Amino acid sequence: MKRVVSIVLFAVLLVSFNQLKAQQTNEAKMKTFIDALMKKMTLEEKIGQLNLPGSGDIVTGQAQSSDIAKKIKEGKVGGLFNIKSVAKIRDVQKVAVEQSRLKIPLIFGMDVIHGYETVFPIPLGLSCSWDMKLIENSARIAAVEASADGINWTFSPMVDIARDPRWGRIAEGSGEDAYLGSQIAKAMVRGYQGTDLTKNNTIMSCVKHYALYGAAEAGRDYGTTDMSHQRMYNEYFPPYKAAVDAGAGSVMASFNEIDGVPATANKWLLTDVLRKQWGFKGFLVTDYTGINEMIDHGIGDLQTVSARALMAGIDMDMVGEGILLTTQKSLKEGKVTLAQIDAACRRILEAKYKLGLFDDPYKYCDENRAKTEVFTAEHRQVARSTAAQSFVLLKNQNNVLPLKKSGTIALIGPLADNKENMPGTWSVAANFDKATSLFTGMQEVLQRNNVKIIYSKGSNLDYDAAFEERAGMFGKSLHRDSIPTDVMIGQAVAAANEADVVVAALGESAEMSGESSSRSNIEIPTIQQDLLKALLKTGKPVVLVLFTGRPLALKWESDNVPAILNVWFGGSEAGYAIADVLFGNVNPSGKLSTTFPQNVGQVPIFYNHKNTGRPLEEGKWFSKFRSNYLDVSNDPVYPFGFGLSYTSFAYSDIKLSSASLKGKQTLTASVTVTNTGKYDGKEVVQLYIRDVVGSVTRPVKELKGFQKIELKAGESKTVSFSITPEDLKFYNYDLKFDWEAGDFEIMIGGNSRDVKKGKVNWIK
């Protein structure tokens, strides 16, 4: 036995040794290649590599004569982004590798955020699946499609922790929790980059927006961020670091300032933390005109801010061309160093080398792949089942859901028959014509069943036409109706009166979240609330199918509407996926990755808050001189981790392998979960830990693990978590990552509020 173990160990060591050797050889080869290339480069050409201009309107066949082509020929462009189609990309690449002096290929980026043409749910929705394989696979499929269409670099994953639903870009991330966010960040990087970046179906990922972009004051986009280093390291940095640890090839700096210096010029952030502390080896790109915007931030003119960005650690300048235009002058004046220019240029060239572009600049330009690997039936099927996993059932009184496949359904609402909005925000490559509306999805899913669907729009998106226009940009209009609202509502009520059940597809339009789409009121627009109230008055059971890119304040709806299914924006196949869940072909299992507040005044509200010195006593609504509000309880409407199923799950008490532990021992914490309902279902079992006493204050609980299990009706399973001191570590006052001896509360449950508790003491 011992011999077998030794042989296996030897074999493992040999494999890792060989891998390390191969990696070293590759790196040495890369270095030799780039050394030789850089020797030939003029200063101007080196600076040119750092330039990522906006692509403008490159038209196939005209790339040669465009302004961009002129710059490419002069060696003043390192890459381009958001150009769609192999034909266009090939045209532009041709200019670079045939007409520029050194024939250096361009890198082609795109915001492939949640799928390419096959669109997956918006990231906030995807995160509610708590299914890392599913999430990784969505990124894998996105990479296959994007790379088949000429793209080799994606500005994703977006891993900004966000606790403020006013901020529109909360839609693009994975919610409020650092642990869940880190798991997702890793899964996405793995999905995009695979294990081999030189393959033609993997693409380089770019983690963004580094850092703390999600903590903008008042939830206003591009706003100021100001937070303690403790909070940064423990609560906001982990997902960025996780993505870097997973090997992300690039990082994007954020628009916001940190400690009074915009991230784009923040040397502490970009070099000390990212490169020195975390060991990041890839390249750093600014966000869109991130350098130029520092003029308005108020830290200098274009030359100054460009020099500061470069010296802080930025390698590539997106759109603004500040680096291109001012660096030679700054070098002469001693404001930047040649070493820094060389380092930045080298990192861009390394990225291109790692992608295999020097071997074959056209390796992602295969027309045949573009025709056969994009928006395939197989990809769409995966997107459909993925979307269904992202939906969160928030309420289901009297089991209104699933719907019967018989009788008459009134399908009402401005989002019920609109396909353009299904893909959601940031779906750059989507073809809206190919998306499916809920109405179509329901009809197709019901094909052979005897169900009558009466559709009525019921209302516009909002009373305010100007607001509706702002919320319908990028071809995502809800096609505003000129019929008076009372008439529209009247029509919807008539439809409801004829039906057995009402499905109300309401909420936000796709562009009510995303970039520059912050809201100060996070309720369903009043016009739709009025519609909903009228529908409820008919006395028919109402199912609210809620479209949203952010947590909404749903107090009234949760008190008054019998069933609420939150579907976010589920992507190109959302229409089918929603129908699958409504009719019970799929049992919902999503769990919230962000807290849903009662009202906007509670914001920011998140589960892993601190206790304060005057915590409200458990079970109380208000207590004088305690930390609370006069007019609203401290509770959210739906807590982090919450989500129902068509079945129900019962949790046993928690079992701990020991009540006192020492040093590197492992604690096993388990519960038995039983499916007590009538349907087979999936449940996300969540582990939380509270570090009761610390050298600094610690959160009331922190997610430390989760397992998604499947249980047949009536079935039980024991779910165990192994906990080691690694899980107890945090950044202390001196920002040292360590754990401290003491008492710990161990909690397991189906959401962050309803947990079974145990206690252990752990000494060093």
Ligand code: BGC
């Ligand atoms: C956004 C980024 C995006 C970039 C390129 C910016 O406005 O903040 O997330 O990657 O544009 O499209």
